[in-house]
Amino acid sequence: MSDSSSMMLIGIGGGGSAIARGVRRAFGEGLRFLAIDTDAATAADCEDFLLLGGNRLSGRGSGGDVVAARLATEDSINSLDPKIEGVRLAIIVTSLGGGTGGGATLETVKRLDSLGIPSIVFATTPFTFEGEDRQRSARGVMAMIEEAAGATFFVPLDKIVGNAERLDDAMRRAVDTMASAVTLFWRLVEKPGYLRLDAERIRHLVSKAGRGRFAAVSSMGPDRARDISDMIARAPLLTMGSGPVRAILCGVLAGEDLRLSEISTISDGVRSAFGSQATTFELATVNDEDTFSGRISVVLLLFEANAKDDYSDEKSAGVLGNKRKKRAAKPLGVGPQGRGRFNNAEPTIWNGEDLDIPTYLRRGINLDV
Amino acid sequence: MSNFYAAMEIGTTRTVLAIGEEEVGGRLKITCHAEIPSTGVRKSQILDINQATSSIKSVLHAIEKKQSEAGSTITLGNAYLVVSGQHIKADPFQGMVPIEGAKVGTEELDAVFRSSRTMQIPKDREFLDIVDQDYEVDALRGITAPRGMSGRILKLNTLQIHADRNRIDNARTAADEAKLEIREPLFAATCAADAVLDEHEKRNGVLVLDIGGGSTGYAAYSDGHLVTTGVIGVGGDHITNDIAHAFQTTNAQAEQLKIESASAIIGRPGEPRVKVPGSSPLMESRTISRRALDTVVNARLRELLTVIRETLEDQDLFNRLHAGVVLTGGGAAMHDIDALVQRELGMPVRTGKPIHVDGLDGEKFPASFAAVAGALMYASRTDEDRSILSGLIGRFFK
Numbered sequence: 001m002s003d004s005s006s007m008m009l010i011g012i013g014g015g016g017s018a019i020a021r022g023v024r025r026a027f028g029e030g031l032r033f034l035a036i037d038t039d040a041a042t043a044a045d046c047e048d049f050l051l052l053g054g055n056r057l058s059g060r061g062s063g064g065d066v067v068a069a070r071l072a073t074e075d076s077i078n079s080l081d082p083k084i085e086g087v088r089l090a091i092i093v094t095s096l097g098g099g100t101g102g103g104a105t106l107e108t109v110k111r112l113d114s115l116g117i118p119s120i121v122f123a124t125t126p127f128t129f130e131g132e133d134r135q136r137s138a139r140g141v142m143a144m145i146e147e148a149a150g151a152t153f154f155v156p157l158d159k160i161v162g163n164a165e166r167l168d169d170a171m172r173r174a175v176d177t178m179a180s181a182v183t184l185f186w187r188l189v190e191k192p193g194y195l196r197l198d199a200e201r202i203r204h205l206v207s208k209a210g211r212g213r214f215a216a217v218s219s220m221g222p223d224r225a226r227d228i229s230d231m232i233a234r235a236p237l238l239t240m241g242s243g244p245v246r247a248i249l250c251g252v253l254a255g256e257d258l259r260l261s262e263i264s265t266i267s268d269g270v271r272s273a274f275g276s277q278a279t280t281f282e283l284a285t286v287n288d289e290d291t292f293s294g295r296i297s298v299v300l301l302l303f304e305a306n307a308k309d310d311y312s313d314e315k316s317a318g319v320l321g322n323k324r325k326k327r328a329a330k331p332l333g334v335g336p337q338g339r340g341r342f343n344n345a346e347p348t349i350w351n352g353e354d355l356d357i358p359t360y361l362r363r364g365i366n367l368d369v
Numbered sequence: 370m371s372n373f374y375a376a377m378e379i380g381t382t383r384t385v386l387a388i389g390e391e392e393v394g395g396r397l398k399i400t401c402h403a404e405i406p407s408t409g410v411r412k413s414q415i416l417d418i419n420q421a422t423s424s425i426k427s428v429l430h431a432i433e434k435k436q437s438e439a440g441s442t443i444t445l446g447n448a449y450l451v452v453s454g455q456h457i458k459a460d461p462f463q464g465m466v467p468i469e470g471a472k473v474g475t476e477e478l479d480a481v482f483r484s485s486r487t488m489q490i491p492k493d494r495e496f497l498d499i500v501d502q503d504y505e506v507d508a509l510r511g512i513t514a515p516r517g518m519s520g521r522i523l524k525l526n527t528l529q530i531h532a533d534r535n536r537i538d539n540a541r542t543a544a545d546e547a548k549l550e551i552r553e554p555l556f557a558a559t560c561a562a563d564a565v566l567d568e569h570e571k572r573n574g575v576l577v578l579d580i581g582g583g584s585t586g587y588a589a590y591s592d593g594h595l596v597t598t599g600v601i602g603v604g605g606d607h608i609t610n611d612i613a614h615a616f617q618t619t620n621a622q623a624e625q626l627k628i629e630s631a632s633a634i635i636g637r638p639g640e641p642r643v644k645v646p647g648s649s650p651l652m653e654s655r656t657i658s659r660r661a662l663d664t665v666v667n668a669r670l671r672e673l674l675t676v677i678r679e680t681l682e683d684q685d686l687f688n689r690l691h692a693g694v695v696l697t698g699g700g701a702a703m704h705d706i707d708a709l710v711q712r713e714l715g716m717p718v719r720t721g722k723p724i725h726v727d728g729l730d731g732e733k734f735p736a737s738f739a740a741v742a743g744a745l746m747y748a749s750r751t752d753e754d755r756s757i758l759s760g761l762i763g764r765f766f767k
Contacts, residue, residue: 359669365664
């Protein structure tokens with residue numbers, strides 16, 4: 001899979017669609033983009049739009065009601081299928097805490113999963129000042145989205161607005177941060193350089209990767225690689241995780257002046273900061289003189305599980321269907337469940353699975369004790 | 370006087386020490402051995418040096434007691450160390466030299482040997498072994514005796530086995546504390562293979578699975594030489610842990626269930642319920658489903674075999690193992706594991722009793738001594754000129 005049509009960007013809800021439009025503007029032609037919302041007004045800025053629950057909500061939005069948004073999505077979900085024909089990997093951007101962002105994202109991801117299309121979900125979670133109700137609403141769907149998605153990146157808005165003083169500045173910065181990360185990621189796949197990471201490999205990597213963290217940083221000047229290493233080590237979005245990093249995807253985007261020593265500096269910096277327990281490190285470059293002349297941009301994705309291959313689909317498991325096996329494999333590598341006497345021992349990771357956790361547990365085998 | 374050698378394995382579940390003696394004709398015999406339960410070791414790694422030292426002291430004491438009962442008063446001074454663990458890796462490396470005189474001669478053979486010993490490894494790694502595989506002369510591969518062959522370039526393919534230096538040093542430190550000098554670390558899986566395989570099997574292709582408590586080593590041979598080896602960080606302890614988790618037992622109860630009641634295959638005939646004794650005198654015993662117990666064990670072992678199979682398939686070696694599989698290590702004592710391996714890997718299977726070393730006939734399960742037996746063979750093969758009897762003729766006993 002290398003053509004652009006096999007990867008699709010889906011913006012869900014008002015916030016998600018705004019981010020997706022930002023990516024669309026930055027990337028230009030060749031990006032397959034779909035906006036999904038319960039609010040018909042979103043259609044105005046989008047080339048391809050799917051209105052959810054037209055009969056139920058009359059295009060006026062879900063009013064912040066996750067349940068209404070889920071029902072609206074269920075009403076309209078069959079309309080999604082023709083729009084995603086030929087898609088093998090979906091990048092979803094959304095904002096949780098409202099109605100459509102949470103409810104529609106969940107149902108969309110589930111639909112994609114049922115069609116065998118892995119999705120990478122970039123989702124913002126509400127500001128603290130937005131109150132406990134919205135926080136709870138976001139938390140309520142996060143676990144369910146994780147269950148169906150290939151990889152998830154949940155980003156607290158508090159973490160990305162920095163020292164912005166005005167709300168509109170903060171929101172703009174949030175949209176820009178998310179959009180720039182997704183844009184760089186997209187370029188990495190669609191316009192590969194000498195070190196390639198094609199979309200099929202990405203698909204493989206993220207198909208069961210679970211929760212991750214990401215950052216996108218840029219620098220210019222003679223010490224740009226060193227600057228980037230420092231920025232990565234301090235990036236608030238990268239240091240907020242709870243578990244050890246098992247897999248790293250590092251994309252270096254630059255002009256033709258990108259030096260080997262700079263790649264090495266960045267790579268060493270990433271490994272030093274996050275790679276002590278990583279079993280997979282994928283490095284890719286983009287050399288695009290027009291876009292990145294004099295500048296290096298790095299997009300970094302960290303995963304706390306390592307799903308580089310399809311062990312959970314192995315023939316001999318034979319106990320669960322692919323779908324259930326994937327479910328069973330989900331929590332692995334992110335918690336100590338069942339590690340028992342191996343809690344403090346070096347884990348045995350095989351294709352993203354923590355083999356110290358009892359096999360019957362990971363395979364979802366029911367025991368009639 | 371015969372030569373004596375000692376080998377020790379600090380395993381996850383037990384620490385073993387064995388003394389071997391060359392008999393008339395050069396064949397090796399284990400004249401004394403002892404084993405005690407290990408403490409401070411998880412997944413073949415020492416996590417508590419004090420506890421590991423204590424285990425070594427205990428096994429030394431046990432073997433000295435046996436020696437004393439046999440009329441000897443000597444004290445053991447050093448031993449070869451058998452190591453395992455998933456930190457052990459094997460990388461192929463090729464030595465290469467030009468053939469100066471158009472035909473391969475002694476000079477080229479020496480030079481390509483030296484060239485094959487130049488692989489660089491990080492400072493935190495330590496070589497355990499470098500195994501010669503075969504030669505190549507230009508495009509001709511698989512050569513076992515290149516002397517006299519014509520060509521331009523001579524290559525020697527090797528497998529370079531190396532380990533985490535710190536982990537080996539931890540074992541050295543524990544042994545030092547117990548007043549036992551470590552002479553050389555040796556890799557458990559290849560030691561076990563040396564002890565249990567014959568040349569016929571190595572030529573036809575064979576896989577040795579050395580199933581220990583904390584990890585499983587594998588060593589595959591084809592065309593007479595080692596073609597790949599490594600360690601998976603899953604062993605018999607994982608079965609115990611799985612049982613303890615599934616049936617809410619203590620580790621001791623789970624270990625007992627594993628050894629006495631569990632099977633690697635599901636559906637064997639027998640009582641449908643298995644008794645689990647109380648974890649203390651105050652706790653009543655209970656029963657669990659035999660089928661459920663076997664299901665837990667079966668799932669774990671099938672997974673391990675799948676990992677092994679995929680590892681070999683990735684290297685295009687799986688279909689070259691025509692002589693089948695040989696099981697060694699304590700994990701090979703699992704009930705019906707041979708039947709499961711045969712079913713899962715589709716190959717003939719046998720348990721690997723050491724065939725080149727005597728003295729284990731009285732043992733209930735000699736395959737669990739395969740690694741130390743192989744280490745003693747190595748000692749005998751390569752260390753003959755270094756006397757090991759201290760006090761009398763060397764430094765081995767003091």
